[in-house]
Amino acid sequence: MRIELDAPGPDGKPVPHWLSKPAPAVLKLIVRKMGPRQLRLALRDHVKAGSSGPVLYQLYLLGGRAAGEAVIERARVAGFAGLVVTIDTPVSGIRERDHRNGMKELISGSLLQKIPFLPNILSHPGWLIGFLLDGGIQALPNVVIPGKGPMPLLDVNAALASSAVTWADFSWIRDCWRGPIVVKGVLTGDDARRAVDEGAAAISVSNHGGRQLDGVPASLRALPEVVAAVNGQVEILMDGGIRRGTDIVKALCLGARAVLCGRAYAYGLAASGEAGIARAIEILRADLDRTLRLLGCSSVAALDRSYVNVPKSWEGC
Numbered sequence: 380m381r382i383e384l385d386a387p388g389p390d391g392k393p394v395p396h397w398l399s400k401p402a403p404a405v406l407k408l409i410v411r412k413m414g415p416r417q418l419r420l421a422l423r424d425h426v427k428a429g430s431s432g433p434v435l436y437q438l439y440l441l442g443g444r445a446a447g448e449a450v451i452e453r454a455r456v457a458g459f460a461g462l463v464v465t466i467d468t469p470v471s472g473i474r475e476r477d478h479r480n481g482m483k484e485l486i487s488g489s490l491l492q493k494i495p496f497l498p499n500i501l502s503h504p505g506w507l508i509g510f511l512l513d514g515g516i517q518a519l520p521n522v523v524i525p526g527k528g529p530m531p532l533l534d535v536n537a538a539l540a541s542s543a544v545t546w547a548d549f550s551w552i553r554d555c556w557r558g559p560i561v562v563k564g565v566l567t568g569d570d571a572r573r574a575v576d577e578g579a580a581a582i583s584v585s586n587h588g589g590r591q592l593d594g595v596p597a598s599l600r601a602l603p604e605v606v607a608a609v610n611g612q613v614e615i616l617m618d619g620g621i622r623r624g625t626d627i628v629k630a631l632c633l634g635a636r637a638v639l640c641g642r643a644y645a646y647g648l649a650a651s652g653e654a655g656i657a658r659a660i661e662i663l664r665a666d667l668d669r670t671l672r673l674l675g676c677s678s679v680a681a682l683d684r685s686y687v688n689v690p691k692s693w694e695g696c
Contacts (some may be wrong), residue, residue: 433460435561439468440544442524444551450521451555452581462556463583466544467564472591486516486532549577563618566601568608575612582609583639585618599629606634622667631679632687 436459438448454462477483484492494568500507518529552560559580566586574582584602586595598619606615617630620638630638640663647659671679674686 411435416453422488435461435463436458437463437465437563438552439465439522439539440548441519441522441539442530444548445525446530448524448551448555449525451552453521455556455558459558461559461561462552462554462581463561463563464544464549465563467585467587467591469544471539472587473593475589483498515551546573546577555577561616564606566596566598568604571605571608575609579612579613581616581636583616583618584635585639588619588641599626599633602630602633602635621663624663624668624670627663628670628674628679628682628689629669631682632684633689 387389436454436457438447438451438454451462474482481488481493481496485496516532518531520529522530524530547621549560551691561577561581561583562574562577562579563583564585564587565574565582566584571582582605584598584605585602586592587596589595589597602615602617609615612637615634616637616639617640619634620626620642621630621638621640627638643659644656645657647657649655651658667679671677671682676686
């Protein structure tokens with residue numbers, strides 16, 4: 380039996396060798412229930428509380444180079460095993476849902492601008508009390524601007540625009556960080572080869588959940604080109620569109636070593652905290668196992684292109 384690869388929407392294997400400790404190492408990330416209080420924890424507290432295995436730190440260069448160097452050093456001291464450098468957010472994409480929901484007005488607007496949203500806020504008194512008891516809108520404790528302190532949450536969009544990552548930044552990032560670096564946000568073969576040349580230990584094929592550049596290819600569609608370009612020099616991860624076990628299988632068949640998922644665990648966290656995250660991961664795990672059985676495949680290690688029907692338009696990738 381095979382899986383058909385229709386045009387996707389925008390939206391297992393052992394630990395990668397570049398992250399592994401002596402065998403039989405297992406990558407284990409236990410995400411604890413995180414509310415606003417927990418978001419104030421230092422990096423080292425997250426690592427100690429959240430995992431007994433290697434953990435990666437996703438880096439956004441907010442606040443300029445000095446702030447970036449400081450957070451990289453704190454990640455090193457905290458015991459993070461790898462650094463994930465995000466390259467697809469030179470500016471924030473147009474988040475139309477955020478505009479409709481008044482995100483800008485609620486976070487940084489004046490009291491007058493917040494008035495239209497008061498009926499909705501006041502209809503959720505439990506949430507409002509918890510929000511206020513937790514201190515309201517928090518600063519970002521792990522993005523410390525030299526001479527100014529933690530960056531206010533409302534400054535993130537402006538900080539992204541003034542701190543765009545370029546390939547030239549990888550030189551000083553490597554000087555600061557001697558461990559493995561994953562480059563996240565790659566969608567073309569040329570960028571994949573450049574990431575390898577810059578010393579990436581792995582590449583994450585990602586379109587940021589389709590939330591950055593409108594009309595960008597789906598991660599799964601870009602995956603074969605990146606895999607071919609890298610030609611086994613580094614390991615490939617895929618991020619985006621992972622909703623079912625079949626999505627995981629498709630990515631592995633097309634050359635990904637592993638997949639990353641953001642919305643699934645975020646939905647679980649919103650619904651039921653730590654238990655919701657565990658349930659979301661279990662749903663994916665169970666569906667992956669079911670898919671393997673239906674395909675007649677003994678393990679994820681045995682997956683290859685023979686288990687998928689690749690559209691002719693994808694040929695040559």
